[in-house]
Amino acid sequence: xxxxxxxxxxxxxxxxxxxxxxxxxxxxxxxxxxxxxxxxxxxxxxxxxxxxxxxxxxxxxxxxxxxxxxxxxxxxxxxxxxxxxxxxxxxxxxxxxxxxxxxxxxxxxxxxxxxxxxxxxxxxxxxxxxxxxxxxxxxxxxxxxxxxxxxxxxxxxxxxxxxxxxxxxxxxxxxxxxxxxxxxxxxxxxxxxxxxxxxxxxxxxxxxxxxxxxxxxxxxxxxxxxxxxxxxxxxxxxxxxxxxxxxxxxxxxxxxxxxxxxxxxxxxxxxxxxxxxxxxxxxxxxxxxxxxxxxxxxxxxxxxxxxxxxxxxxxxxxxxxxxxxxxxxxxxxxxxxxxxxxxxxxxxxxxxxxxxxxxxxxxxxxxxxxxxxxxxxxxxxxxxxxxxxxxxxxxxxxxxxxxxxxxxxxxxxxxxxxxxxxxxxxxxxxxxx
Numbered sequence: 001x002x003x004x005x006x007x008x009x010x011x012x013x014x015x016x017x018x019x020x021x022x023x024x025x026x027x028x029x030x031x032x033x034x035x036x037x038x039x040x041x042x043x044x045x046x047x048x049x050x051x052x053x054x055x056x057x058x059x060x061x062x063x064x065x066x067x068x069x070x071x072x073x074x075x076x077x078x079x080x081x082x083x084x085x086x087x088x089x090x091x092x093x094x095x096x097x098x099x100x101x102x103x104x105x106x107x108x109x110x111x112x113x114x115x116x117x118x119x120x121x122x123x124x125x126x127x128x129x130x131x132x133x134x135x136x137x138x139x140x141x142x143x144x145x146x147x148x149x150x151x152x153x154x155x156x157x158x159x160x161x162x163x164x165x166x167x168x169x170x171x172x173x174x175x176x177x178x179x180x181x182x183x184x185x186x187x188x189x190x191x192x193x194x195x196x197x198x199x200x201x202x203x204x205x206x207x208x209x210x211x212x213x214x215x216x217x218x219x220x221x222x223x224x225x226x227x228x229x230x231x232x233x234x235x236x237x238x239x240x241x242x243x244x245x246x247x248x249x250x251x252x253x254x255x256x257x258x259x260x261x262x263x264x265x266x267x268x269x270x271x272x273x274x275x276x277x278x279x280x281x282x283x284x285x286x287x288x289x290x291x292x293x294x295x296x297x298x299x300x301x302x303x304x305x306x307x308x309x310x311x312x313x314x315x316x317x318x319x320x321x322x323x324x325x326x327x328x329x330x331x332x333x334x335x336x337x338x339x340x341x342x343x344x345x346x347x348x349x350x351x352x353x354x355x356x357x358x359x360x361x362x363x364x365x366x367x368x369x370x371x372x373x374x375x376x377x378x379x380x381x382x383x384x385x386x387x388x389x390x391x392x393x394x395x396x397x398x399x400x401x402x403x404x405x406x407x408x409x410x411x412x413x414x415x416x417x418x419x420x421x422x423x424x425x426x427x428x429x430x431x432x433x
Contacts, residue, residue, distance in 0.1 A: 134179025
């Protein structure tokens with residue numbers, strides 16, 4: 001059949017223009033509210049350390065303690081595979097890469113904690129710890145200055161904005177940020193965490209504090225962002241019966257960087273007994289599902305919580321804690337929660353083992369599908385652009401955290417990093433680590 005000529009149409013250009021005009025506000029609203037993924041690397045975990053206990057060597061010390069546990073309780077690939085029920089084909093690369101990670105970059109994201117892990121201190125003591133936190137974050141500067149020496153992301157978790165601790169929380173935030181400016185400016189890996197948020201108005205108040213600080217120091221609008229910690233039932237369902245998380249993201253006016261689920265505070269607020277408070281409780285799954293839908297497309301990332309079962313004691317106890325944590329992290333990854341909290345150096349072993357197994361187990365299949373999509377080759381799966389974005393993002397996340405080598409991904413897909421980033425919809429190159 002031969003095609004030619006101009007096809008007939010009915011709509012006048014004025015009709016098309018009229019539709020465009022009627023949807024202009026919607027177009028602008030969609031662009032504002034749903035800008036898409038940030039296009040940068042996301043840490044796989046956050047380590048919380050009380051402000052009174054953190055030192056310049058904390059990341060290195062956590063790595064050393066984690067390596068010591070690994071060497072004692074799973075010194076080779078076979079023993080780690082037996083503990084965590086790893087596929088034998090994955091055991092050696094996972095074990096080797098976990099140990100290398102613990103030497104090179106044991107802590108990706110470190111939060112200096114002034115909230116639950118810190119407790120109530122005298123004002124003078126907290127003032128000094130806030131100033132010290134600024135010195136530490138400035139020295140780390142958002143990147144490693146030596147093997148295991150500095151996390152890529154660092155900041156504080158201040159006290160919340162509830163009435164009883166509001167003034168103290170604001171003062172700590174002020175001392176910390178002012179100290180950073182005095183030390184040379186805000187580092188690229190700066191992260192602030194606002195805990196125990198119940199109402200969107202508290203998020204708006206935090207946004208105002210950030211705005212006022214920017215104005216006072218001549219910083220560009222929006223330079224300071226923050227994480228919203230979801231630890232109360234009111235953060236999920238408001239008193240009027242409406243979902244609250246989306247209103248919190250909106251109240252941040254573009255400053256919300258992520259939503260972090262608080263396992264134990266949220267579980268307790270739901271009345272879950274202590275023995276059943278866990279990341280995989282149905283109450284937790286409901287809260288995180290609401291968070292996930294509210295954040296989708298907004299550029300706000302998600303983080304799961306933690307387990308309080310620590311890998312301490314004898315070998316049997318350490319192995320049991322590792323198995324539990326490994327299972328929970330793997331479960332989170334499958335549900336698109338690519339970040340979580342770690343409470344003990346020993347958790348780094350099971351964290352990275354789970355993360356690395358997740359990416360290495362799926363690399364070959366993801367690479368084949370992505371290569372076939374690019375080449376328009378027929379396979380047993382017909383992938384669409386949205387799935388191609390997910391495949392590209394999966395492989396990039398694996399490279400970013402050290403689970404996959406950039407070279408092996410390029411060889412498997414036939415695509416360089418720039419092409420992967422375009423397919424994944426990353427607006428800007430992720431930071432290489």
